[in-house]
Amino acid sequence: MISILENATPATGFEASVLEVIKDRRSKRAYSNQPVEEDKIRSLFEAARWAPSSMNEQPWTYIYATKDEPELWNRIFETLSEGNRIWAVDAPLLIMSLARTKFIRNGRTNASAKYDLGAANAFLSLQATALGLNVHQMGGYDKEKLVENLNVPLDELEPGVVIAVGYSGDAEKLPDNLKQREEAPRLRYPQESFVMNKSF
Ligand SMILES: Cc1cc2nc3c(=O)[nH]c(=O)nc-3n(C[C@H](O)[C@H](O)[C@H](O)COP(=O)(O)O)c2cc1C
Numbered sequence: 001m002i003s004i005l006e007n008a009t010p011a012t013g014f015e016a017s018v019l020e021v022i023k024d025r026r027s028k029r030a031y032s033n034q035p036v037e038e039d040k041i042r043s044l045f046e047a048a049r050w051a052p053s054s055m056n057e058q059p060w061t062y063i064y065a066t067k068d069e070p071e072l073w074n075r076i077f078e079t080l081s082e083g084n085r086i087w088a089v090d091a092p093l094l095i096m097s098l099a100r101t102k103f104i105r106n107g108r109t110n111a112s113a114k115y116d117l118g119a120a121n122a123f124l125s126l127q128a129t130a131l132g133l134n135v136h137q138m139g140g141y142d143k144e145k146l147v148e149n150l151n152v153p154l155d156e157l158e159p160g161v162v163i164a165v166g167y168s169g170d171a172e173k174l175p176d177n178l179k180q181r182e183e184a185p186r187l188r189y190p191q192e193s194f195v196m197n198k199s200f
Contacts, residue, residue: 008193047127054112
């Protein structure tokens with residue numbers, strides 16, 4: 001392990017001031033059945049649109065489905081791992097994020113594609129928080145099934161995370177183990193364990 005991480009213990013609380021949306025964002029699992037308004041959905045993708053990317057390639061692609069489109073929503077939902085399906089079943093909006101792996105200009109591999117997709121997803125998440133929405137990213141899904149269900153052209157696109165979006169619901173309705181996680185203190189490594197002002 002890298003030496004500065006040795007003996008580091010995650011702790012609660014903020015060590016310096018940050019934007020309110022950074023404080024407020026949390027990957028919750030309890031969703032209400034209130035649909036996400038169309039203008040808010042557009043706002044989420046607008047935030048992603050303005051993320052930085054290598055060579056301004058903007059290599060993100062999104063497929064979204066609301067519960068009003070059950071066929072498409074289900075195509076995404078049924079690929080989720082069992083542990084995610086337990087709670088994501090209530091999410092009114094599911095988003096599949098994908099990275100375009102080759103540069104449009106020359107067809108060469110874009111080594112930054114997934115990095116840039118992550119930045120776009122982070123922008124989307126913070127915008128959602130500002131709009132009063134909860135966002136929960138998921139890597140737990142069956143990639144092969146998802147590729148099949150959404151006819152993803154793998155020579156162009158690489159699946160990223162599936163993102164559940166919606167308004168927060170009643171955590172009491174979650175199974176006990178998930179309810180506990182919902183209410184558990186948020187832990188982070190201290191800055192001193194990952195920030196240095198000197199060389200290795
Ligand atoms: C790439 C990625 C994959 C994740 N996959 C899952 C997942 O499959 N299921 C899940 O419940 N949470 C998943 N999460 C959420 C993390 O568990 C969560 O972000 C982390 O515990 C920190 O909690 P916070 O987002 O509330 O600050 C994922 C997050 C990221 C960024």
